[in-house]
Amino acid sequence: xxxxxxxxxRLIVQGxxxxxxxxxxxxxxxxxxxxxxxxxxxxxxxWVLEGKVPVFDTVHRAVEITGAxxxxxxxxxxxxxxxxxxxxxxxxxxxxxxxxxxxxRDMMKVRQYLDQQGSRLVGPxxxxxxxxxxxxxxxxPGHITQPGNIGVVSRSGTLTYExxxxxxxxxxxxxxCVGIGGDPINGTSFIDVLGMFEVDAHTDKIVLIGEIxxxxxxxxxxxxxxxxxxxxxxxxxxxxxxxxxxMGHAGAIVEGGAGLAADKIAALEYAGVAVVEYxxxxxxxxx
Amino acid sequence: MKLHEYRSKQLFAKYGVLIPxxxxxxxxxxxxxxxxxxxxxxxxxxxxxxxxxxxxxxxxLVHTPEEAEEAARQILGMQIKGLPVRKVLVDEAAEIxxxxxxxxxxxxxxxxxVMIASAEGGIDIEEVARTLPDxxxxxxxxxxxxxREYQARxxxxxxxxxxxxxxxxxxxxxxxxxxxxxxxxxLAEINPLVITDDNRLVALDGKMVLDDNALFRHPDLAEMxxxxxxxxxxxxxxxxxxxxxxxxxxxxxxxxxxxLAMATMxxxxxxxxxxxxxxxxxxxxxxxxxxxxxxxxxxxxxVKAVMFNIFGxxxxxxxxxxxxxxxxxxxxxxxxxxxxxxGTNEDEGYKLLAKANMIMATSLADAAQKAVALAVESQLQ
Numbered sequence: 001x002x003x004x005x006x007x008x009x010r011l012i013v014q015g016x017x018x019x020x021x022x023x024x025x026x027x028x029x030x031x032x033x034x035x036x037x038x039x040x041x042x043x044x045x046x047w048v049l050e051g052k053v054p055v056f057d058t059v060h061r062a063v064e065i066t067g068a069x070x071x072x073x074x075x076x077x078x079x080x081x082x083x084x085x086x087x088x089x090x091x092x093x094x095x096x097x098x099x100x101x102x103x104x105r106d107m108m109k110v111r112q113y114l115d116q117q118g119s120r121l122v123g124p125x126x127x128x129x130x131x132x133x134x135x136x137x138x139x140x141p142g143h144i145t146q147p148g149n150i151g152v153v154s155r156s157g158t159l160t161y162e163x164x165x166x167x168x169x170x171x172x173x174x175x176x177c178v179g180i181g182g183d184p185i186n187g188t189s190f191i192d193v194l195g196m197f198e199v200d201a202h203t204d205k206i207v208l209i210g211e212i213x214x215x216x217x218x219x220x221x222x223x224x225x226x227x228x229x230x231x232x233x234x235x236x237x238x239x240x241x242x243x244x245x246x247m248g249h250a251g252a253i254v255e256g257g258a259g260l261a262a263d264k265i266a267a268l269e270y271a272g273v274a275v276v277e278y279x280x281x282x283x284x285x286x287x
Numbered sequence: 288m289k290l291h292e293y294r295s296k297q298l299f300a301k302y303g304v305l306i307p308x309x310x311x312x313x314x315x316x317x318x319x320x321x322x323x324x325x326x327x328x329x330x331x332x333x334x335x336x337x338x339x340x341x342x343x344x345x346x347x348l349v350h351t352p353e354e355a356e357e358a359a360r361q362i363l364g365m366q367i368k369g370l371p372v373r374k375v376l377v378d379e380a381a382e383i384x385x386x387x388x389x390x391x392x393x394x395x396x397x398x399x400x401v402m403i404a405s406a407e408g409g410i411d412i413e414e415v416a417r418t419l420p421d422x423x424x425x426x427x428x429x430x431x432x433x434x435r436e437y438q439a440r441x442x443x444x445x446x447x448x449x450x451x452x453x454x455x456x457x458x459x460x461x462x463x464x465x466x467x468x469x470x471x472x473x474l475a476e477i478n479p480l481v482i483t484d485d486n487r488l489v490a491l492d493g494k495m496v497l498d499d500n501a502l503f504r505h506p507d508l509a510e511m512x513x514x515x516x517x518x519x520x521x522x523x524x525x526x527x528x529x530x531x532x533x534x535x536x537x538x539x540x541x542x543x544x545x546x547l548a549m550a551t552m553x554x555x556x557x558x559x560x561x562x563x564x565x566x567x568x569x570x571x572x573x574x575x576x577x578x579x580x581x582x583x584x585x586x587x588x589x590v591k592a593v594m595f596n597i598f599g600x601x602x603x604x605x606x607x608x609x610x611x612x613x614x615x616x617x618x619x620x621x622x623x624x625x626x627x628x629x630g631t632n633e634d635e636g637y638k639l640l641a642k643a644n645m646i647m648a649t650s651l652a653d654a655a656q657k658a659v660a661l662a663v664e665s666q667l668q
Contacts, residue, residue: 020601078503101500102500103471103498103500103501103504104471104498105468105498108400108430109430111398112431139601140600141599141630141631154546155546156544156546156547157544157546158544158598158600159546159550161600161629162550162598162629162651165629182546184393185393211546211549212549215396219396235550237546237549237550238549238553239556240552240553240561240562242534249412249413249416277557278550278553278554279550279651280650280651280652
């Protein structure tokens with residue numbers, strides 16, 4: 001009933017002993033996620049959450065002992081890229097990075113490294129993933145959505161919650177929600193997730209939530225018109241946002257003036273996607 | 288964070304890029320003595336962090352120290368696109384034979400840095416990129432390997448740079464890439480890079496933008512922040528970890544999350560009004576931060592109504608409500624307000640807000656419609 005995560009996901013939490021790490025680990029376990037271990041260098045051998053979760057010093061050790069296949073990262077920005085590389089080096093197949101504020105140069109190196117190693121990264125600056133009734137990896141509140149046949153992919157955090165909640169109020173549910181994160185360089189793109197929803201037997205319709213900046217939505221539009229047969233509804237945030245701070249001439253030359261909401265909306269509509277004016281309107285196209 | 292031209296060029300020079308002799312001055316008198324030291328014609332250049340300085344009269348070519356003093360006096364009193372000119376750069380003037388463009392930035396789509404060169408440098412470079420794309424050459428750089436010499440040579444050959452300049456150009460391009468990565472920049476740009484009449488390759492203008500997320504690694508560069516770059520309210524917001532941008536509309540809005548904040552602005556506009564600001568209080572904001580945020584909104588005299596749109600996750604609605612109440616205690620205004628809270632502790636939040644004279648909304652669209660109606664009403668009064 002889901003993509004990327006499910007009942008068999010065996011999760012480790014990197015940065016489990018931090019304030020955010022421990023809080024959200026507890027929420028994920030309440031939701032039913034199998035959290036098999038935590039990693040905090042220097043705290044190996046401890047147990048947290050009333051002795052339910054063992055803590056290891058390294059990801060390698062945690063994987064070796066628990067057979068973990070997925071990791072979620074809550075460590076501060078300056079240590080986060082190291083955490084991602086450690087996870088991939090330890091053979092973790094899916095790495096979800098919640099951390100925001102990672103320097104872009106670090107992310108370019110990590111992405112290059114991951115492509116060579118073959119791990120999948122979701123994020124950074126992502127709210128994580130949620131497959132209702134099965135598994136939650138990250139910080140998306142569990143109670144605002146329910147199982148169903150709609151796949152949701154988004155660059156945003158709270159805006160995604162807004163949409164999930166609006167769906168739930170109309171008794172609509174989702175197969176999986178994937179927050180790909182709002183940073184300029186990320187591990188998983190709209191296209192990657194769209195491709196997975198297309199072949200997922202339990203996803204019948206797709207919601208795409210984008211925002212201004214970059215050209216990810218334009219590339220998604222091209223991909224949709226070539227490869228996606230399921231109906232797609234989109235909302236793009238930032239129609240009224242003032243033009244971003246200019247990045248010298250080089251930025252204009254590289255991006256060629258793209259990144260505006262109007263360009264993204266036009267590209268998506270051209271690809272046959274229904275683009276709505278505000279989040280609640282998405283419902284009209286899913287009934 | 289942007290660096291001034293003189294700071295950018297000083298950094299470039301450390302990496303082997305040839306720049307004109309010159310220094311920065313804060314007074315007309317200083318400008319005069321720098322001009323005398325340099326001898327010969329000099330260029331007086333306003334140091335402000337916006338483009339279009341030349342067109343605004345912020346760049347002047349002068350021939351004597353006295354003229355330099357007069358030009359500096361005029362430029363130092365100017366405002367360019369709202370920014371006061373506090374410093375001028377006094378550079379020796381160059382006799383220009385041709386202008387080249389050379390810059391490096393990150394290509395999001397390719398997920399790596401890209402270096403761009405063109406034989407058609409100067410102020411019209413973007414026009415060149417649009418109308419004569421063949422005149423723009425680019426090489427993508429592997430972030431793990433860095434810039435290779437052959438890539439710089441490829442640029443030199445592709446822009447038909449005379450062979451005698453290849454050696455210097457390659458040093459400059461590799462130096463520019465090193466200063467770009469070593470400073471965690473998102474842009475390092477030389478425009479124009481000129482060939483002078485005496486056949487030297489000189490960086491006449493320089494621009495750098497740094498990645499704010501990486502400033503923790505560069506305390507020396509972080510210190511160079513020009514506080515004029517941001518409006519006072521935006522500066523205060525940043526100090527409290529808020530992301531605030533003043534706009535021209537009448538509806539102040541406070542939201543958690545950048546995407547939701549933008550969506551909220553869009554909905555306000557859709558229902559016929561304009562947002563007065565973009566304001567993202569971030570995740571998990573406490574009451575104090577919320578109070579600061581509301582004060583920022585209320586300080587804007589254009590605001591006729593305020594709308595709160597909070598989707599609690601990490602953020603707790605009761606904390607937000609407490610912050611709103613604290614700010615309202617201090618302010619005496621009677622701006623009408625609409626609140627829409629969902630998620631973590633929303634009931635407690637609404638209970639707290641019931642004490643204030645506030646209109647409650649059930650959805651984003653509902654809240655926006657109510658706020659727009661209130662703003663229209665209070666404008667009629």
